[in-house]
Amino acid sequence: MEQVYQHFRKEEQPFIDLVESWLIQVQEQYVPYLTDFLDPRQQYIIEMLVGKLGEVKVQFYGGYQNAERKRALLYPNYFEPKEEDFELDLVEINYPIKFATLTHGKILGTLMGAGVKREMFGDIMSDGERWQFYLAQSIRSFIILQVTKIGKTTVRLEEKNYTDLIKPIDNWEIEHDTVSSLRIDTVISSVYNISRQRAKDLVAGGKVKLNWATYDRPDFELGVRDILSVRGYGRIQLREIEGKSKKDKWRVELGVLRK
Structure with missing residues (x-):
């Protein structure tokens, strides 16, 4: 497990253990397992863990194409998921x-x-x-x-x-950016074109949520699929980390909602 843990954050270890138990259940009982609703970061973790296994597959569904929160169906090779299986x-x-x-x-x-x-x-x-x-x-x-x-x-x-189903008005715009680090305050500062100090103050003042939970560490580094909600500004999702530029900055693909 240590090899798996090193690819993720320490606080994600309990969720990783939970996913591992679901995978074992599918393998041993040879029946599908349906999770509760997951945020995009949790979906990403499951994708990574399932990717290492040949005998278990996963599909996600949240009711419509651009859903953020989705249930995961983990299932053995023989099974063919349908929409109603997501309940x-x-x-x-x-x-x-x-x-x-x-x-x-x-x-x-x-x-x-x-x-x-x-x-x-x-x-x-x-x-x-x-x-x-x-x-x-x-x-x-x-x-x-x-x-x-x-x-x-x-x-x-x-x-x-x-x-x-109504057509939700939230429309993510895809943006490509180059940032000096993946810290929360750095990404907020770059996307919304505000000073790093202003971004730090927003985090310290409880105005920023990471994956729907209030977060107060401006130096925290974002991972793939993390979503930031910044009160008064909108939301940011780190979609992809595309590598480093010649100046050693991170090239990233972001989903951005502006207020």
Whole structure:
């Protein structure tokens, strides 16, 4: 395992051990294993670990093509995955659109306040007016009954067909950049064209999330598929590390959402 660990961060070791246990289960029982929803970095780790094995394959699905959060299906060679094997349901939030405003944060807070872990939900999406989210089928009935208010707004959750999926307004732009390091503050500074000190202050002030968790270390080095959310600025995903330039800087491919 030490050889595997050295390619990843120390804090990722428990997740690596978990993935290894899933892989062993698929190999020994010869049946598929479905995970909860994973963030892009976790998906990347699974891809890397599965890549070393011939007898286990993996597919990811989050309900639509550009989904960020996806469930992974680990399966033996004989198995052919279908969409229904991912056990996803699409739910729309019905609310008085003319009189109330919902936000991603309010919706997420309400869902988690209902006592359900973040791993049970996929992406929360909006077209600017309507709001929908994906969840694990196993909790659909519970959530629809449980959630009747978001903040002070009365809502009704309704299951939808995949054909009713809205077109989310978030559009990632692909950008290529050269950065002196992969530190959080360096990447934020370069993408949003602000000073390193300003970027450090944003991190120290709790304005930056790494893979949906608040992070306060500006010197932390990003890895492939990590997503930064920078309050007031937008989001950045490190898509690819393309190597070093002649001046010993990192060439990177980024997905960028600007506010």
